[in-house]
Amino acid sequence: xxxxxxxxxxxxxxxxxxxxxxxxxxxxxxxxxxxxxxxxxxxxxxxxxxxxxxxxxxxxxxxxxxxxxxxxxxxxxxxxxxxxxxxxxxxxxxxxxxxxxxxxxxxxxxxxxxxxxxxxxxxxxxxxxxxxxxxxxxxxxxxxxxxxxxxxxxxxxxxxxxxxxxxxxxxxxx
Ligand code: 5GP
Numbered sequence: 001x002x003x004x005x006x007x008x009x010x011x012x013x014x015x016x017x018x019x020x021x022x023x024x025x026x027x028x029x030x031x032x033x034x035x036x037x038x039x040x041x042x043x044x045x046x047x048x049x050x051x052x053x054x055x056x057x058x059x060x061x062x063x064x065x066x067x068x069x070x071x072x073x074x075x076x077x078x079x080x081x082x083x084x085x086x087x088x089x090x091x092x093x094x095x096x097x098x099x100x101x102x103x104x105x106x107x108x109x110x111x112x113x114x115x116x117x118x119x120x121x122x123x124x125x126x127x128x129x130x131x132x133x134x135x136x137x138x139x140x141x142x143x144x145x146x147x148x149x150x151x152x153x154x155x156x157x158x159x160x161x162x163x164x165x166x167x168x169x170x171x172x173x174x
Contacts, residue, residue: 005152005162005169009144014126014154014168017143018046021124022053024141025094033057034092035118037084039109040064041163042098045155046126046143050096061085067105078108093118098156099127099146103135110137127151127168144168 025034033056038047040062051058064082093113100106106123113121124141131148152158153165162171 009168011166047096103137107135
């Protein structure tokens with residue numbers, strides 16, 4: 001590991017927060033089945049942990065989008081690399097994302113999924129970086145708010161590295 005990573009949230013803090021969100025979702029969707037739509041690859045760790053903390057019937061599906069290049073700067077362009085496997089018509093859908101930054105990616109995704117007539121559509125993001133927002137979008141469930149720093153770990157990468165860190169931290173040395 002060549003970069004210096006400063007710790008922001010420990011594995012224990014993340015686990016505790018995911019349990020809280022899972023409980024909240026369980027209470028709010030009582031008696032219903034939900035579909036968790038995980039945005040690959042960043043949200044994969046979060047989505048799996050969250051699914052385990054929801055005491056309801058949960059189905060999982062995955063989408064893959066590209067919004068960032070290989071560095072830390074957004075291209076602003078969103079492309080769908082992998083679509084859902086199943087129809088969400090009439091389903092209670094929660095999109096699970098790693099981080100809402102400018103909001104461009106999620107604005108595109110939510111708009112697209114809305115056209116597929118789900119019964120309900122909400123957004124759950126592990127992290128939120130509100131200071132960077134250029135599109136007016138707000139997650140319904142947020143793990144932690146973060147300042148305008150490039151964060152890695154718990155699914156979030158820098159050049160595909162660091163996804164496997166069990167904590168969330170900031171890449172410091174550049
Ligand atoms: P947005 O469209 O909101 O600007 O960007 C969302 C996507 O950009 C996220 O799903 C994530 O892949 C990437 N991203 C934004 N901020 C960060 C960050 O601080 N760290 C990492 N690793 N990815 C980020």
